[in-house]
Amino acid sequence: MPASETAASGPGYLAYVAAAAGEVVVINTATAQITGEYGIDSCQGITATPDGSQVFVAQTGQYSVVAISTATGQTEQITVGPFPQDVAATPDGTAVWATVTGPNTARSAWNKVAVISTATLAVTGYLTVSDSPRQLVFSPDGSRAYITTAQSIDVVDTTTGTVTQSIPNPCGPQDLAISPDGGTLFVTNPVASTLWVIDTAANRVTAELPLADQPYSVAVTPDGSTVYVTELNANVVLALDAATLKPVATIPVGGIPGVVAVTPDGSQGWVGNILPGDVTVFSTATNTVLTTIRAGSVTATIDGAPLAITFTTS
Secondary structure (H helix, E strand, C coil), rough: CCCCCCCCCCCCCCEEEEEEEEEEEECCCCCCEEEEECCCCCCCEECCCCCCCCCEEEEEHHCCEEEEECCCEEEEEEEEECEEEEEEECCCCEEEEEEEEECCCCCCCEEEEEEEEEECCCCCEEECCCCCCCCCEEECCEEEEEEEEEEEEEEEEEECCCCEEECCCCCCCCEEEEEECCCCEEEECCCCCCEEECCCCCCCCEEEEECCEEEEEEECCCCCCEEEECCCCCCCEEEEEECCCCCCEEEEEEEEEEEEEECCCCCCCEEEEEEEEEEEECCCCEEEEEEEECCCCCCCCCCCCCCEEEEEEE
């Protein structure tokens, strides 16, 4: 099958897609063609350094994070602890943080975040957070990190590496995204089917938006105007006006959309569809689907369950 149903002319980026079946797929965003693959076991979270020179992947089943050099294609495995779920590069590019989720039981739950030096590709230390950390995001200035855990959203001072506040959330928060000005945090609660809006100045929940069908992943456009939320059971992405929190569009995508990410220039949204194992690309200007990426050639395919997406310059 061809790489796309229609040509997706767009920005000149490379999308790195982490697929749970055991690979990272590299896709040219302008052509929607798969240009490379890396065999990496049980991928989950993925992030790129700001300069695009390195991509880091949480290799959950191997208790490690894999560093990829985008210039040479070389990889290096970094042991971090049991079941790393997410990774995020600091805004200055000097470090990558990895949530070490561990077994999800009261008896043996982990509460650590590994800090990896991007220069040495070694763990320089661990931060202590609440049990079973999941997803994380940095404030634009890098002064704070926000981490979803089994029952809270932890606020971390990145200078001291300590939790300054833990916002209780018994609903089991999952994904989170921050506005470009750093003033607003958006958090999905799949079990409660809500989207929380948090004022980061006060670390206070200012809105709790009910959504019908298990909101899972969330992303904000670079200009801060639109929030995109995947709804697992409805097979759609909901577009919200960030200022009013009112829906502006509902975008049909594939089965069980697990992740949404927006290109750095804000022109496209990319959605990983878990059930068919493909990626839907939509225009953020019109909120309409541009293409569905299924395969690039005889040997290049998305081998199921895209769980995370990051972008670098091509």
